Amino acid sequence: MPSHVVIVGGSMGGLRAAEQLIANKFDGIITIVGDEQHMPYNRPPLSKDVLAAERDEQNSTLDHWHSSVAFRQRKSIADVQWKLGTPAVSSDLDSKTVTLADGEVLHYDGLVVATGLRPRRLDLPGPKSGRHVIRTLDDAIGLRGELEPGNRVVVVGGGFIGCETAATARTLGCEVHIVEPLAVPMIRPLGEEFGNTLRRVHEAFGVHVHTGVSVERAVACGDDSRRLSAVILSDGTRLDADVLIESVGSHPNVEWLDGNGLDLGNGVLCDNHLRVESRPDVVAVGDIARFPDPATGNIPRRIEHWCIPTDTAKRAAVSLIHHLNGAGEDTTVFSPLPSFWSDQFGLRLQGYGSPGDADHVSVLEGDLSNPIDDDPSALDGTVVGYYRGSQLVGVVMISPAPASARKYRDAIETSRAAVLTS
Ligand SMILES: Cc1cc2nc3c(=O)[nH]c(=O)nc-3n(C[C@H](O)[C@H](O)[C@H](O)COP(=O)(O)OP(=O)(O)OC[C@H]3O[C@@H](n4cnc5c(N)ncnc54)[C@H](O)[C@@H]3O)c2cc1C
Structure with a gap:
């Protein structure tokens, strides 16, 4: 019998997990369960372009909006089975089953937790x-x-x-x-x-x-x-x-995992390889995964940035396939670079690293006190560095030139690499 991987959560993390399992030669069956009716779509435009768009007759249908934000469906995932509009309501990790709201019970060999967050x-x-x-x-x-x-x-x-x-x-x-x-x-x-x-x-x-x-x-x-x-x-x-x-703020969607003895305080606790504690057949990805990163002190934390579903899916897929194949543990350290952006009044904020970890802040380029009036572009090119002691832990830029963005991204990568090798 081919192996069966069930992915619960039909959004970015779930989609990327399926793509990565297949990219890493998983040849069993993949089922994705999602409580939304829609195929996976991109959330950042929801507070930006989707809200800002002109409304007219032609673009006011749900289908129109969905197609404007939907992720591209790669050919590689054509055989994935989708169960949308049906949330998982419970699970039994000992008997390796997930129960859906319509009563269906799915048996798995491997489980991917990708149920993200809901607003508080x-x-x-x-x-x-x-x-x-x-x-x-x-x-x-x-x-x-x-x-x-x-x-x-x-x-x-x-x-x-x-x-x-x-x-x-x-x-x-x-x-x-x-x-x-x-x-x-x-x-x-x-x-x-x-x-x-x-x-x-x-x-x-x-x-x-x-x-x-x-x-x-x-x-x-x-x-x-x-x-x-x-x-x-x-x-x-x-x-x-x-x-x-x-x-x-938000709540992690963990209730369907209750009763399995997991640490579900603020997301699903994982190890550095995204394996859920003492359950090598269960991995977590995306906003819901709380994992330690040696570059930031090894304290397990969740990261709510768009880059994280993809980064965690890459690592989690390898962990799960190693387990399903009975291969030895892949000990590669997982340390994804947090990167994020925000668009407000024509300004693009671009950040790398973990500014929230800083104990002091220094303006590296430009001037945050520049007058703005109705033209915030006076702030373009500003770069703010975030330091913990002497270590640069984060940088946030305002509408940076591409070369500047690359330079400071490299600086954060170098700083994090120094911690990993020290
Ligand atoms: C409005 C908005 C704007 C954002 N803008 C930015 C930005 O500018 N830059 C940036 O870096 N990041 C941004 N983000 C964050 C980024 O979009 C998220 O980090 C990313 O969407 C997380 O993906 P995920 O798949 O882990 O979780 P989610 O996208 O939350 O997906 C989880 C899915 O699981 C489903 N689910 C939940 N419970 C169950 C269940 N029991 N059974 C089945 N399915 C279930 C949910 O309905 C959902 O479809 C933004 C997020 C939002 C909401």
């Missing part, structure tokens, strides 16, 4: 309509329908996705407020000085930024108790609102 929701009293998150294509299309010019939009959470969504809504002509509980937007990934510069960019374009406060309550319209009309902040401020976008 605010527990707010008040009306539920007008409240949005943005994780799926359906979320983005639902939100796009409410971003009409003049509509009042409150974005809770000043992280990358919250700030991107705020920038897009403002560009569409909405009146936009960001509500961030910390002192500065994007302070965790970028630090105080950079975060304050991006605050100035948002304010220059007319976004109102409220920091050090949270949303306490949603208020309904007088004539319709289900419709949102305002939110009340923790300092008592009232912000009129037609739309509330909750961008306040």
